[in-house]
Amino acid sequence: MTKTVIIGTNHAGLAAANAILDNSEQEVVMIERNENFSYLSCGTALWVGQQIDSVDGLFYTNREDFEAKGAKVRTQTNVDNIDFEAKIVYATTSQGENVTEDYDKLVLATGSIPISPKVPGRELENITFMKHYEEGQKIDQLFEHKDIENVAVIGAGYIGVEMAEAAKRRDKNVLLFDALDRSLPSYYDAWFTDDMDKNLANHGIELHYGELVKEYKGTNKVEQIVTEKGEYEVDLVINAIGFLPNNQLAKDHLELFTNGAYLVDRHQQTSDPDVYAVGDCATVYSNALQATTYIALASNALRTGMVAGENIVGNAVESPGVQGSNGISIFGYHMVSTGYSVESAAKFDLNVKYTDIEDTQKPEFMKENDNVKLRIVYEATSRRIVGAQMSSTTSDISMAIHMFSLAIEHQVTVDELGKLDLFFLPHFNQPYNYINKAALAAE
Ligand SMILES: Cc1cc2nc3c(=O)[nH]c(=O)nc-3n(C[C@H](O)[C@H](O)[C@H](O)COP(=O)(O)OP(=O)(O)OC[C@H]3O[C@@H](n4cnc5c(N)ncnc54)[C@H](O)[C@@H]3O)c2cc1C
Numbered sequence: 001m002t003k004t005v006i007i008g009t010n011h012a013g014l015a016a017a018n019a020i021l022d023n024s025e026q027e028v029v030m031i032e033r034n035e036n037f038s039y040l041s042c043g044t045a046l047w048v049g050q051q052i053d054s055v056d057g058l059f060y061t062n063r064e065d066f067e068a069k070g071a072k073v074r075t076q077t078n079v080d081n082i083d084f085e086a087k088i089v090y091a092t093t094s095q096g097e098n099v100t101e102d103y104d105k106l107v108l109a110t111g112s113i114p115i116s117p118k119v120p121g122r123e124l125e126n127i128t129f130m131k132h133y134e135e136g137q138k139i140d141q142l143f144e145h146k147d148i149e150n151v152a153v154i155g156a157g158y159i160g161v162e163m164a165e166a167a168k169r170r171d172k173n174v175l176l177f178d179a180l181d182r183s184l185p186s187y188y189d190a191w192f193t194d195d196m197d198k199n200l201a202n203h204g205i206e207l208h209y210g211e212l213v214k215e216y217k218g219t220n221k222v223e224q225i226v227t228e229k230g231e232y233e234v235d236l237v238i239n240a241i242g243f244l245p246n247n248q249l250a251k252d253h254l255e256l257f258t259n260g261a262y263l264v265d266r267h268q269q270t271s272d273p274d275v276y277a278v279g280d281c282a283t284v285y286s287n288a289l290q291a292t293t294y295i296a297l298a299s300n301a302l303r304t305g306m307v308a309g310e311n312i313v314g315n316a317v318e319s320p321g322v323q324g325s326n327g328i329s330i331f332g333y334h335m336v337s338t339g340y341s342v343e344s345a346a347k348f349d350l351n352v353k354y355t356d357i358e359d360t361q362k363p364e365f366m367k368e369n370d371n372v373k374l375r376i377v378y379e380a381t382s383r384r385i386v387g388a389q390m391s392s393t394t395s396d397i398s399m400a401i402h403m404f405s406l407a408i409e410h411q412v413t414v415d416e417l418g419k420l421d422l423f424f425l426p427h428f429n430q431p432y433n434y435i436n437k438a439a440l441a442a443e
């Protein structure tokens, strides 16, 4: 019987385990260095910002669920080394016991590691990342302290903006830094982030964009941060300047992508046919780019885990690829995007055009109504859609971005959306939907 060892049991590893256990009688061993698994870090800001009552709901499964399906689960066990020739995994438990597991198939689901700004003073206390549950706990506890008044968040990407909101909701003075000149620069064009930045500033968050941190100062705990533009008193620093794939175990054995992620095909198979890689440690196939790339998202982790698991049990399933669809909701202002923005498309040498619309969600006669902004990004020559961004105070826009995700996957052109059948009911939208209108206006 095939024996699969899965290293890392967060979203990607769990999805792979489920796919194998639900579709076969195969032997599965799951190895995880943490005590808990399935932590939805996506809910951290809601938890520490006290928008939800408890952290408990952020764990969606536990070891017993997998043991009940027949898996052997080893938590608090760190994999130190893999012998890819002999097909043996070497690990150490938190008690210092050495354990080995042989395998027929191996799934690497070791995720990602937050990038550390390489500046002096980074070892001081009260400087943290926000990735694991334990870091969320630490931040939550520090927010309770009255003497933690000034919180600096470094990086105005997804984690940074969400944590800035959470800190503000806990009545802290919040300073948000980014090397670039606006928030969320990887996901949205300035037409959208200008509104988000106004939203953040209106809620009292101090924005320090285009400002690189040069040093953290303090005796034991961090007390100041120094940038090229000034020096600021801080009691807590949250670093959120992006992730790198965690490739420690197999970087010398497997083919890697430019950023170090394990290079996989559309079966999630690496350059070693018995080794699969899933989630944040692996590449994905981008339908917008029509090429392999790297996008760290829980949604990608789940899907890539499923694909690997199904292939291991013998169903030759191909990944449909991804669009990197994502969303953010800050102080009631929602933004969603899929594929590439105009600015990010340029970085990947995609020659694009775009069409914009700003409209109300529903007909003007409706009493409750919201403004909606939409940008559709399409390839200049083929006119296939390669991205869309939307923002509004209504969360109703989220379903529209799913449609754009499908459109990108299936290479729909912008012109095909002009007369697309989108239903009309005043409670939801206008007789001629803003998606149709934007598409018809495309040059
Ligand atoms: C604060 C925050 C908010 C986020 N919000 C969203 C969101 O809203 N939407 C979204 O789609 N994504 C979000 N993400 C990204 C998402 O959490 C990641 O893409 C996702 O966790 C990737 O899952 P993974 O299983 O591939 O890797 P990880 O979650 O990184 O898990 C890897 C696991 O491998 C284990 N491991 C690593 N090395 C070893 C070893 N040598 N031995 C044993 N175990 C090992 C680790 O302990 C870990 O449990 C967020 C991330 C953060 C930090």
Ligand SMILES: NC(=O)C1=CN([C@@H]2O[C@H](COP(=O)(O)OP(=O)(O)OC[C@H]3O[C@@H](n4cnc5c(N)ncnc54)[C@H](O)[C@@H]3O)[C@@H](O)[C@H]2O)C=CC1
Binding pocket: 042, 117, 154, 155, 156, 157, 158, 159, 160, 162, 177, 178, 179, 180, 183, 184, 185, 186, 211, 212, 213, 240, 241, 242, 243, 295, 296, 297, 326, 327, 328
């Ligand atoms: N809602 C969602 O879908 C969420 C997704 N995630 C995912 O988790 C991953 C990690 O998130 P983030 O860490 O927020 O990464 P990110 O890539 O979203 O943002 C990093 C930010 O840091 C900035 N930066 C880089 N180096 C810097 C430096 N030296 N000094 C100051 N700023 C610097 C960048 O300009 C960028 O704005 C991402 O892949 C993200 O998509 C995280 C949270 C929520």
